[in-house]
Amino acid sequence: MKHIAESTVRRLSLYLRFLEEYAAQGHNTISSGELAASGGTTSAQVRKDLSFFGSFGKRGMGYTVRDLSGAIRDILGLDHAWNVVIVGAGKIGAALAQYRGFSDRGFQVGGVYDADPAKIGTRLGALTVRPDADLEKDITRLQPRIAVLCVPPDAAQPLVDRCAKAGIRAILNFAPVPLVAPNGVTIRDVNMATELEILAFGLTNGTEGKK
Amino acid sequence: MKHIAESTVRRLSLYLRFLEEYAAQGHNTISSGELAASGGTTSAQVRKDLSFFGSFGKRGMGYTVRDLSGAIRDILGLDHAWNVVIVGAGKIGAALAQYRGFSDRGFQVGGVYDADPAKIGTRLGALTVRPDADLEKDITRLQPRIAVLCVPPDAAQPLVDRCAKAGIRAILNFAPVPLVAPNGVTIRDVNMATELEILAFGLTNGTEGKK
DNA sequence: ATTAGCTTGTGAATGATTTCACAAGCCGAC
DNA sequence: GTCGGCTTGTGAAATCATTCACAAGCTAAT
Numbered sequence: 001m002k003h004i005a006e007s008t009v010r011r012l013s014l015y016l017r018f019l020e021e022y023a024a025q026g027h028n029t030i031s032s033g034e035l036a037a038s039g040g041t042t043s044a045q046v047r048k049d050l051s052f053f054g055s056f057g058k059r060g061m062g063y064t065v066r067d068l069s070g071a072i073r074d075i076l077g078l079d080h081a082w083n084v085v086i087v088g089a090g091k092i093g094a095a096l097a098q099y100r101g102f103s104d105r106g107f108q109v110g111g112v113y114d115a116d117p118a119k120i121g122t123r124l125g126a127l128t129v130r131p132d133a134d135l136e137k138d139i140t141r142l143q144p145r146i147a148v149l150c151v152p153p154d155a156a157q158p159l160v161d162r163c164a165k166a167g168i169r170a171i172l173n174f175a176p177v178p179l180v181a182p183n184g185v186t187i188r189d190v191n192m193a194t195e196l197e198i199l200a201f202g203l204t205n206g207t208e209g210k211k
Numbered sequence: 212m213k214h215i216a217e218s219t220v221r222r223l224s225l226y227l228r229f230l231e232e233y234a235a236q237g238h239n240t241i242s243s244g245e246l247a248a249s250g251g252t253t254s255a256q257v258r259k260d261l262s263f264f265g266s267f268g269k270r271g272m273g274y275t276v277r278d279l280s281g282a283i284r285d286i287l288g289l290d291h292a293w294n295v296v297i298v299g300a301g302k303i304g305a306a307l308a309q310y311r312g313f314s315d316r317g318f319q320v321g322g323v324y325d326a327d328p329a330k331i332g333t334r335l336g337a338l339t340v341r342p343d344a345d346l347e348k349d350i351t352r353l354q355p356r357i358a359v360l361c362v363p364p365d366a367a368q369p370l371v372d373r374c375a376k377a378g379i380r381a382i383l384n385f386a387p388v389p390l391v392a393p394n395g396v397t398i399r400d401v402n403m404a405t406e407l408e409i410l411a412f413g414l415t416n417g418t419e420g421k422k
Numbered sequence: 423a424t425t426a427g428c429t430t431g432t433g434a435a436t437g438a439t440t441t442c443a444c445a446a447g448c449c450g451a452c
Numbered sequence: 453g454t455c456g457g458c459t460t461g462t463g464a465a466a467t468c469a470t471t472c473a474c475a476a477g478c479t480a481a482t
Binding site for chain 2: 001004006009010012013014017018038039040075076077078082084091092094095096098099101102104105107145146148169170172176178186188190191192193194195196197198199200201202203204205
Protein backbone atom coordinates (compact mmCIF):
# COMPACT_ATOMS: atom_id res chain seq x y z
CA MET A 1 0.00 0.00 0.00
CA LYS A 2 1.04 3.56 -0.67
CA HIS A 3 2.43 5.59 2.17
CA ILE A 4 -0.24 7.30 4.25
CA ALA A 5 0.44 10.75 5.69
CA GLU A 6 0.27 11.19 9.41
CA SER A 7 -2.17 14.04 8.94
CA THR A 8 -4.52 11.62 7.24
CA VAL A 9 -4.32 9.13 10.11
CA ARG A 10 -4.88 11.90 12.61
CA ARG A 11 -8.03 12.96 10.76
CA LEU A 12 -9.31 9.41 10.57
CA SER A 13 -9.06 9.22 14.34
CA LEU A 14 -11.10 12.41 14.51
CA TYR A 15 -13.70 11.15 12.04
CA LEU A 16 -14.10 8.01 14.11
CA ARG A 17 -14.87 10.01 17.22
CA PHE A 18 -17.51 12.03 15.42
CA LEU A 19 -19.04 8.97 13.82
CA GLU A 20 -19.47 7.37 17.21
CA GLU A 21 -21.15 10.48 18.47
CA TYR A 22 -23.40 10.58 15.40
CA ALA A 23 -24.31 6.94 15.93
CA ALA A 24 -25.14 7.65 19.57
CA GLN A 25 -27.44 10.44 18.38
CA GLY A 26 -29.31 7.94 16.26
CA HIS A 27 -28.14 9.01 12.81
CA ASN A 28 -27.88 6.24 10.25
CA THR A 29 -26.13 8.02 7.41
CA ILE A 30 -23.77 10.96 7.06
CA SER A 31 -22.32 12.86 4.13
CA SER A 32 -18.70 13.82 3.69
CA GLY A 33 -19.79 17.42 4.14
CA GLU A 34 -21.34 16.82 7.54
CA LEU A 35 -18.33 14.83 8.69
CA ALA A 36 -16.04 17.60 7.45
CA ALA A 37 -17.97 20.26 9.32
CA SER A 38 -17.50 18.41 12.62
CA GLY A 39 -13.80 18.11 12.07
CA GLY A 40 -13.05 21.55 10.71
CA THR A 41 -12.01 20.32 7.31
CA THR A 42 -13.54 20.03 3.84
CA SER A 43 -15.70 17.38 2.24
CA ALA A 44 -13.07 16.80 -0.44
CA GLN A 45 -10.51 16.14 2.26
CA VAL A 46 -12.73 13.59 3.94
CA ARG A 47 -13.35 11.77 0.69
CA LYS A 48 -9.69 11.84 -0.29
CA ASP A 49 -8.66 10.51 3.12
CA LEU A 50 -11.06 7.61 2.81
CA SER A 51 -10.20 6.94 -0.82
CA PHE A 52 -6.73 5.77 0.19
CA PHE A 53 -8.33 2.76 1.81
CA GLY A 54 -11.27 1.95 -0.39
CA SER A 55 -14.77 3.04 -1.28
CA PHE A 56 -17.14 3.22 1.65
CA GLY A 57 -20.03 5.44 0.59
CA LYS A 58 -22.98 5.38 -1.74
CA ARG A 59 -23.22 8.11 -4.33
CA GLY A 60 -26.15 10.34 -3.72
CA MET A 61 -26.54 8.95 -0.21
CA GLY A 62 -23.37 9.43 1.77
CA TYR A 63 -21.99 6.92 4.25
CA THR A 64 -23.68 4.49 6.60
CA VAL A 65 -22.51 5.67 10.01
CA ARG A 66 -22.13 2.19 11.44
CA ASP A 67 -20.28 0.81 8.41
CA LEU A 68 -17.89 3.72 8.12
CA SER A 69 -17.18 3.54 11.83
CA GLY A 70 -16.27 -0.10 11.49
CA ALA A 71 -14.17 0.53 8.41
CA ILE A 72 -12.11 3.28 10.07
CA ARG A 73 -11.78 1.14 13.17
CA ASP A 74 -10.30 -1.62 11.02
CA ILE A 75 -8.03 0.79 9.17
CA LEU A 76 -6.61 2.16 12.41
CA GLY A 77 -6.17 -1.31 13.82
CA LEU A 78 -8.77 -0.77 16.53
CA ASP A 79 -10.69 -3.92 15.70
CA HIS A 80 -9.01 -5.52 18.67
CA ALA A 81 -7.92 -4.23 22.08
CA TRP A 82 -4.33 -3.09 22.57
CA ASN A 83 -2.41 -3.84 25.67
CA VAL A 84 -0.10 -1.01 26.76
CA VAL A 85 2.33 -0.53 29.63
CA ILE A 86 3.09 2.76 31.29
CA VAL A 87 6.70 3.22 32.28
CA GLY A 88 7.15 5.82 35.01
CA ALA A 89 4.57 6.56 37.70
CA GLY A 90 5.29 10.23 38.19
CA LYS A 91 2.61 12.87 37.82
CA ILE A 92 2.01 12.32 34.13
CA GLY A 93 2.38 8.55 34.20
CA ALA A 94 -0.05 8.27 37.10
CA ALA A 95 -2.57 10.50 35.36
CA LEU A 96 -2.38 8.51 32.13
CA ALA A 97 -2.68 5.21 33.99
CA GLN A 98 -6.11 6.30 35.16
CA TYR A 99 -7.11 8.17 32.01
CA ARG A 100 -10.45 6.80 30.86
CA GLY A 101 -9.85 8.07 27.34
CA PHE A 102 -7.42 5.20 26.74
CA SER A 103 -9.62 2.32 27.80
CA ASP A 104 -12.58 3.97 26.07
CA ARG A 105 -10.70 3.60 22.81
CA GLY A 106 -9.50 0.05 23.34
CA PHE A 107 -6.14 0.71 24.93
CA GLN A 108 -5.88 -1.43 28.06
CA VAL A 109 -3.22 -0.39 30.53
CA GLY A 110 -1.67 -3.69 31.56
CA GLY A 111 0.82 -2.33 34.04
CA VAL A 112 2.53 0.74 35.51
CA TYR A 113 6.21 0.60 36.43
CA ASP A 114 8.54 2.76 38.47
CA ALA A 115 12.03 2.48 39.92
CA ASP A 116 11.23 4.51 43.04
CA PRO A 117 10.67 2.17 46.01
CA ALA A 118 8.36 4.77 47.53
CA LYS A 119 6.02 4.49 44.55
CA ILE A 120 6.04 0.71 44.14
CA GLY A 121 2.88 -0.80 45.54
CA THR A 122 0.97 2.47 45.29
CA ARG A 123 -2.53 2.08 43.90
CA LEU A 124 -3.63 4.01 40.83
CA GLY A 125 -7.28 3.21 40.34
CA ALA A 126 -7.43 -0.48 39.58
CA LEU A 127 -3.68 -0.72 39.05
CA THR A 128 -0.77 -1.16 41.42
CA VAL A 129 2.60 0.35 40.59
CA ARG A 130 5.04 -2.47 39.91
CA PRO A 131 8.82 -2.47 40.23
CA ASP A 132 10.82 -1.42 37.26
CA ALA A 133 12.66 -4.73 37.55
CA ASP A 134 9.52 -6.65 36.54
CA LEU A 135 9.24 -4.77 33.25
CA GLU A 136 10.88 -7.34 30.98
CA LYS A 137 9.19 -10.27 32.65
CA ASP A 138 5.74 -8.69 32.32
CA ILE A 139 6.28 -7.58 28.73
CA THR A 140 7.24 -11.12 27.85
CA ARG A 141 4.18 -12.45 29.63
CA LEU A 142 1.51 -9.93 28.61
CA GLN A 143 2.94 -9.16 25.17
CA PRO A 144 2.00 -5.48 25.00
CA ARG A 145 3.31 -3.91 21.84
CA ILE A 146 3.00 -0.30 22.95
CA ALA A 147 4.68 1.47 25.87
CA VAL A 148 4.01 4.95 27.20
CA LEU A 149 7.19 6.47 28.55
CA CYS A 150 6.81 9.03 31.34
CA VAL A 151 10.20 9.09 33.03
CA PRO A 152 12.80 11.83 33.60
CA PRO A 153 14.96 12.62 30.57
CA ASP A 154 18.05 10.81 31.83
CA ALA A 155 16.20 7.57 32.39
CA ALA A 156 14.50 7.53 29.01
CA GLN A 157 16.98 6.01 26.56
CA PRO A 158 17.93 3.00 28.69
CA LEU A 159 14.24 2.23 29.17
CA VAL A 160 13.60 2.52 25.44
CA ASP A 161 16.30 -0.07 24.85
CA ARG A 162 14.98 -2.38 27.54
CA CYS A 163 11.41 -2.13 26.25
CA ALA A 164 12.56 -2.77 22.70
CA LYS A 165 14.56 -5.81 23.70
CA ALA A 166 11.61 -7.21 25.60
CA GLY A 167 9.33 -6.94 22.60
CA ILE A 168 7.75 -3.46 22.60
CA ARG A 169 7.23 -2.18 19.04
CA ALA A 170 6.02 1.38 19.59
CA ILE A 171 6.64 4.00 22.24
CA LEU A 172 4.73 7.14 23.10
CA ASN A 173 7.38 9.31 24.69
CA PHE A 174 6.63 12.15 27.08
CA ALA A 175 10.25 12.69 28.12
CA PRO A 176 11.59 15.94 26.62
CA VAL A 177 14.74 14.39 25.22
CA PRO A 178 15.80 13.08 21.81
CA LEU A 179 15.69 9.30 21.74
CA VAL A 180 17.27 6.80 19.40
CA ALA A 181 14.70 4.29 18.20
CA PRO A 182 16.03 0.74 18.14
CA ASN A 183 15.48 -1.15 14.93
CA GLY A 184 11.86 -2.01 14.33
CA VAL A 185 10.56 0.34 17.01
CA THR A 186 8.56 3.50 16.34
CA ILE A 187 8.82 6.40 18.76
CA ARG A 188 6.33 9.27 18.92
CA ASP A 189 7.24 12.27 20.97
CA VAL A 190 4.67 14.31 22.82
CA ASN A 191 5.90 17.46 24.46
CA MET A 192 3.53 19.62 26.44
CA ALA A 193 5.94 22.53 26.65
CA THR A 194 6.30 22.56 22.87
CA GLU A 195 2.53 22.80 22.48
CA LEU A 196 2.50 25.85 24.75
CA GLU A 197 5.41 27.31 22.83
CA ILE A 198 3.50 26.99 19.58
CA LEU A 199 0.68 28.96 21.19
CA ALA A 200 3.15 31.51 22.54
CA PHE A 201 4.62 31.92 19.07
CA GLY A 202 1.17 32.50 17.64
CA LEU A 203 0.34 35.13 20.22
CA THR A 204 3.68 36.84 19.78
CA ASN A 205 3.63 36.87 16.00
CA GLY A 206 0.04 37.86 15.48
CA THR A 207 -2.12 34.86 14.70
CA GLU A 208 -4.84 37.39 13.93
CA GLY A 209 -3.32 37.96 10.51
CA LYS A 210 -4.15 34.42 9.45
CA LYS A 211 -6.94 35.74 7.16
CA MET B 212 5.96 38.62 7.79
CA LYS B 213 5.25 35.58 5.70
CA HIS B 214 3.22 32.78 7.19
CA ILE B 215 5.31 30.32 9.20
CA ALA B 216 4.39 26.66 9.11
CA GLU B 217 3.58 24.94 12.37
CA SER B 218 6.17 22.29 11.58
CA THR B 219 8.80 25.01 11.52
CA VAL B 220 7.75 26.37 14.91
CA ARG B 221 7.72 22.86 16.36
CA ARG B 222 11.28 22.32 15.15
CA LEU B 223 12.43 25.65 16.53
CA SER B 224 11.20 24.56 19.94
CA LEU B 225 13.23 21.39 19.54
CA TYR B 226 16.35 23.26 18.44
CA LEU B 227 16.07 25.47 21.48
CA ARG B 228 16.05 22.48 23.80
CA PHE B 229 19.15 21.07 22.17
CA LEU B 230 20.92 24.38 22.18
CA GLU B 231 20.37 24.70 25.89
CA GLU B 232 21.79 21.25 26.40
CA TYR B 233 24.77 22.06 24.20
CA ALA B 234 25.37 25.24 26.17
CA ALA B 235 25.24 23.29 29.42
CA GLN B 236 27.86 20.95 28.00
CA GLY B 237 30.13 23.90 27.43
CA HIS B 238 29.97 24.15 23.65
CA ASN B 239 30.30 27.61 22.22
CA THR B 240 29.40 27.01 18.60
CA ILE B 241 27.34 24.53 16.66
CA SER B 242 26.80 23.83 12.98
CA SER B 243 23.46 23.30 11.29
CA GLY B 244 24.52 19.70 10.75
CA GLU B 245 25.08 19.02 14.43
CA LEU B 246 21.82 20.66 15.35
CA ALA B 247 20.04 18.64 12.68
CA ALA B 248 21.50 15.38 13.96
CA SER B 249 20.11 16.03 17.44
CA GLY B 250 16.68 16.72 16.07
CA GLY B 251 16.43 14.00 13.49
CA THR B 252 16.29 16.39 10.56
CA THR B 253 18.69 17.74 7.94
CA SER B 254 21.10 20.63 7.97
CA ALA B 255 19.26 22.25 5.07
CA GLN B 256 16.04 22.10 7.05
CA VAL B 257 17.66 23.79 10.03
CA ARG B 258 19.06 26.58 7.88
CA LYS B 259 15.78 27.05 6.03
CA ASP B 260 13.84 27.21 9.29
CA LEU B 261 16.14 29.89 10.64
CA SER B 262 16.24 31.81 7.38
CA PHE B 263 12.58 32.78 7.78
CA PHE B 264 13.59 34.94 10.69
CA GLY B 265 16.99 36.28 9.77
CA SER B 266 20.60 35.33 9.50
CA PHE B 267 22.14 34.02 12.68
CA GLY B 268 25.26 32.14 11.72
CA LYS B 269 28.75 32.80 10.42
CA ARG B 270 29.76 31.09 7.21
CA GLY B 271 32.51 28.58 7.79
CA MET B 272 31.88 28.70 11.53
CA GLY B 273 28.30 27.78 12.30
CA TYR B 274 26.25 29.38 15.05
CA THR B 275 27.15 30.75 18.44
CA VAL B 276 25.17 28.56 20.81
CA ARG B 277 24.28 31.35 23.19
CA ASP B 278 23.25 33.79 20.47
CA LEU B 279 21.14 31.32 18.56
CA SER B 280 19.46 30.25 21.78
CA GLY B 281 18.55 33.83 22.48
CA ALA B 282 17.35 34.42 18.95
CA ILE B 283 15.03 31.41 18.95
CA ARG B 284 13.81 32.37 22.39
CA ASP B 285 12.85 35.77 21.02
CA ILE B 286 11.25 34.29 17.93
CA LEU B 287 9.07 31.97 19.99
CA GLY B 288 8.13 34.77 22.35
CA LEU B 289 9.93 33.18 25.29
CA ASP B 290 11.88 36.32 26.13
CA HIS B 291 9.39 36.89 28.91
CA ALA B 292 7.47 34.56 31.24
CA TRP B 293 3.94 33.51 30.36
CA ASN B 294 1.21 33.25 32.91
CA VAL B 295 -1.18 30.35 32.31
CA VAL B 296 -4.25 29.03 34.07
CA ILE B 297 -5.27 25.40 34.24
CA VAL B 298 -8.98 24.80 34.01
CA GLY B 299 -10.02 21.45 35.46
CA ALA B 300 -8.22 19.70 38.30
CA GLY B 301 -8.87 16.10 37.26
CA LYS B 302 -6.06 13.63 36.74
CA ILE B 303 -4.54 15.41 33.75
CA GLY B 304 -5.09 18.93 35.05
CA ALA B 305 -3.54 18.07 38.39
CA ALA B 306 -0.54 16.45 36.72
CA LEU B 307 0.04 19.44 34.45
CA ALA B 308 -0.32 21.88 37.35
CA GLN B 309 2.72 20.27 38.93
CA TYR B 310 4.61 19.57 35.72
CA ARG B 311 8.05 21.09 36.02
CA GLY B 312 8.47 21.13 32.25
CA PHE B 313 6.17 24.15 32.08
CA SER B 314 7.89 26.36 34.61
CA ASP B 315 11.27 25.27 33.25
CA ARG B 316 10.30 26.83 29.95
CA GLY B 317 8.86 30.03 31.32
CA PHE B 318 5.21 29.05 31.65
CA GLN B 319 4.04 29.98 35.13
CA VAL B 320 0.87 28.29 36.31
CA GLY B 321 -1.05 31.10 37.96
CA GLY B 322 -4.05 29.09 39.08
CA VAL B 323 -5.93 25.81 38.88
CA TYR B 324 -9.74 25.80 38.78
CA ASP B 325 -12.41 23.20 39.26
CA ALA B 326 -16.17 23.12 39.74
CA ASP B 327 -16.15 20.08 42.05
CA PRO B 328 -16.48 21.23 45.70
CA ALA B 329 -14.55 18.15 46.77
CA LYS B 330 -11.52 19.32 44.79
CA ILE B 331 -11.62 22.99 45.74
CA GLY B 332 -9.02 23.78 48.36
CA THR B 333 -6.96 20.70 47.51
CA ARG B 334 -3.23 21.36 47.32
CA LEU B 335 -1.27 20.59 44.17
CA GLY B 336 2.34 21.29 44.98
CA ALA B 337 2.52 25.01 45.61
CA LEU B 338 -0.96 25.64 44.21
CA THR B 339 -4.41 25.37 45.74
CA VAL B 340 -7.38 24.41 43.58
CA ARG B 341 -9.67 27.39 43.31
CA PRO B 342 -13.39 27.48 42.61
CA ASP B 343 -14.49 27.62 39.04
CA ALA B 344 -16.49 30.72 39.95
CA ASP B 345 -13.29 32.71 40.53
CA LEU B 346 -12.06 32.09 37.00
CA GLU B 347 -13.16 35.36 35.40
CA LYS B 348 -12.10 37.44 38.39
CA ASP B 349 -8.63 35.90 38.44
CA ILE B 350 -8.14 36.14 34.69
CA THR B 351 -8.99 39.80 34.87
CA ARG B 352 -6.58 40.29 37.74
CA LEU B 353 -3.62 38.15 36.65
CA GLN B 354 -4.03 38.69 32.90
CA PRO B 355 -2.92 35.25 31.72
CA ARG B 356 -3.27 34.93 27.97
CA ILE B 357 -3.11 31.14 27.80
CA ALA B 358 -5.43 28.58 29.38
CA VAL B 359 -4.97 24.81 29.55
CA LEU B 360 -8.33 23.08 29.40
CA CYS B 361 -8.57 19.70 31.12
CA VAL B 362 -12.28 19.23 31.74
CA PRO B 363 -14.81 16.59 30.63
CA PRO B 364 -16.06 17.00 27.05
CA ASP B 365 -19.45 18.42 27.99
CA ALA B 366 -17.98 21.18 30.12
CA ALA B 367 -15.42 22.29 27.54
CA GLN B 368 -17.24 24.68 25.19
CA PRO B 369 -18.86 26.83 27.90
CA LEU B 370 -15.48 27.19 29.56
CA VAL B 371 -13.87 28.18 26.28
CA ASP B 372 -16.41 30.95 25.93
CA ARG B 373 -15.98 32.12 29.52
CA CYS B 374 -12.18 32.15 29.20
CA ALA B 375 -12.37 34.04 25.92
CA LYS B 376 -14.71 36.63 27.34
CA ALA B 377 -12.42 37.15 30.32
CA GLY B 378 -9.41 37.81 28.11
CA ILE B 379 -7.74 34.49 27.32
CA ARG B 380 -6.24 34.48 23.81
CA ALA B 381 -5.07 30.88 23.39
CA ILE B 382 -6.25 27.55 24.72
CA LEU B 383 -4.48 24.22 24.91
CA ASN B 384 -7.37 21.76 24.90
CA PHE B 385 -7.15 18.22 26.26
CA ALA B 386 -10.88 17.53 26.05
CA PRO B 387 -11.62 15.08 23.23
CA VAL B 388 -14.36 17.17 21.66
CA PRO B 389 -14.54 19.64 18.77
CA LEU B 390 -14.59 23.19 20.05
CA VAL B 391 -15.61 26.42 18.40
CA ALA B 392 -12.94 29.06 18.86
CA PRO B 393 -14.36 32.49 19.69
CA ASN B 394 -13.07 35.34 17.60
CA GLY B 395 -9.45 36.19 18.30
CA VAL B 396 -8.80 32.98 20.24
CA THR B 397 -6.55 30.15 19.07
CA ILE B 398 -7.32 26.60 20.18
CA ARG B 399 -4.83 23.74 19.98
CA ASP B 400 -6.13 20.25 20.54
CA VAL B 401 -4.03 17.57 22.19
CA ASN B 402 -5.51 14.11 22.26
CA MET B 403 -3.62 11.30 23.94
CA ALA B 404 -5.86 8.60 22.49
CA THR B 405 -5.21 9.90 18.97
CA GLU B 406 -1.47 9.63 19.54
CA LEU B 407 -1.87 5.99 20.54
CA GLU B 408 -4.10 5.40 17.53
CA ILE B 409 -1.42 6.74 15.22
CA LEU B 410 0.97 4.23 16.74
CA ALA B 411 -1.61 1.47 16.43
CA PHE B 412 -2.10 2.36 12.76
CA GLY B 413 1.62 2.15 12.19
CA LEU B 414 1.88 -1.24 13.84
CA THR B 415 -1.13 -2.55 11.97
CA ASN B 416 -0.07 -1.27 8.58
CA GLY B 417 3.56 -2.21 8.72
CA THR B 418 5.69 0.76 9.60
CA GLU B 419 8.66 -1.48 8.81
CA GLY B 420 8.15 -0.84 5.10
CA LYS B 421 9.03 2.81 5.54
CA LYS B 422 12.48 2.20 4.04
C1' DA C 423 -38.80 4.08 -17.11
C1' DT C 424 -37.27 8.58 -16.99
C1' DT C 425 -35.92 12.61 -14.65
C1' DA C 426 -34.20 15.61 -10.92
C1' DG C 427 -31.35 16.18 -7.19
C1' DC C 428 -27.66 14.75 -4.37
C1' DT C 429 -23.21 12.86 -3.17
C1' DT C 430 -19.28 9.98 -4.00
C1' DG C 431 -14.65 8.93 -5.88
C1' DT C 432 -10.82 10.65 -8.30
C1' DG C 433 -7.68 12.69 -11.82
C1' DA C 434 -5.74 17.29 -12.42
C1' DA C 435 -4.39 21.67 -10.54
C1' DT C 436 -2.79 24.21 -6.99
C1' DG C 437 -0.34 25.16 -2.90
C1' DA C 438 2.96 24.04 0.78
C1' DT C 439 7.06 21.99 2.52
C1' DT C 440 11.35 19.76 2.05
C1' DT C 441 15.49 18.79 -0.29
C1' DC C 442 19.11 19.98 -3.47
C1' DA C 443 22.95 22.35 -4.91
C1' DC C 444 25.95 26.03 -5.07
C1' DA C 445 27.67 30.90 -4.73
C1' DA C 446 29.18 33.77 -1.00
C1' DG C 447 31.81 34.31 2.95
C1' DC C 448 34.56 33.36 7.07
C1' DC C 449 38.74 31.54 9.50
C1' DG C 450 43.22 29.78 10.14
C1' DA C 451 47.53 28.20 8.16
C1' DC C 452 51.33 29.34 5.68
C1' DG D 453 47.79 38.33 1.69
C1' DT D 454 46.18 34.30 -0.47
C1' DC D 455 44.82 29.56 -0.33
C1' DG D 456 42.15 25.62 1.39
C1' DG D 457 38.62 23.83 3.91
C1' DC D 458 34.21 24.53 5.96
C1' DT D 459 29.61 26.25 6.59
C1' DT D 460 25.93 29.46 5.82
C1' DG D 461 21.98 31.37 3.26
C1' DT D 462 18.98 30.77 -0.51
C1' DG D 463 16.94 30.29 -5.20
C1' DA D 464 15.38 26.26 -7.86
C1' DA D 465 13.72 21.60 -8.08
C1' DA D 466 11.39 17.92 -6.18
C1' DT D 467 8.23 15.95 -3.25
C1' DC D 468 4.15 15.88 -0.57
C1' DA D 469 -0.62 17.45 0.73
C1' DT D 470 -4.84 19.85 -0.19
C1' DT D 471 -8.35 21.69 -3.07
C1' DC D 472 -10.89 21.80 -7.32
C1' DA D 473 -14.07 20.22 -10.45
C1' DC D 474 -16.69 16.89 -12.65
C1' DA D 475 -18.17 12.27 -14.45
C1' DA D 476 -20.37 8.39 -12.45
C1' DG D 477 -23.93 6.56 -9.82
C1' DC D 478 -27.58 6.15 -6.40
C1' DT D 479 -32.55 7.20 -4.73
C1' DA D 480 -36.95 8.96 -4.81
C1' DA D 481 -40.57 11.00 -7.19
C1' DT D 482 -43.50 10.95 -10.98
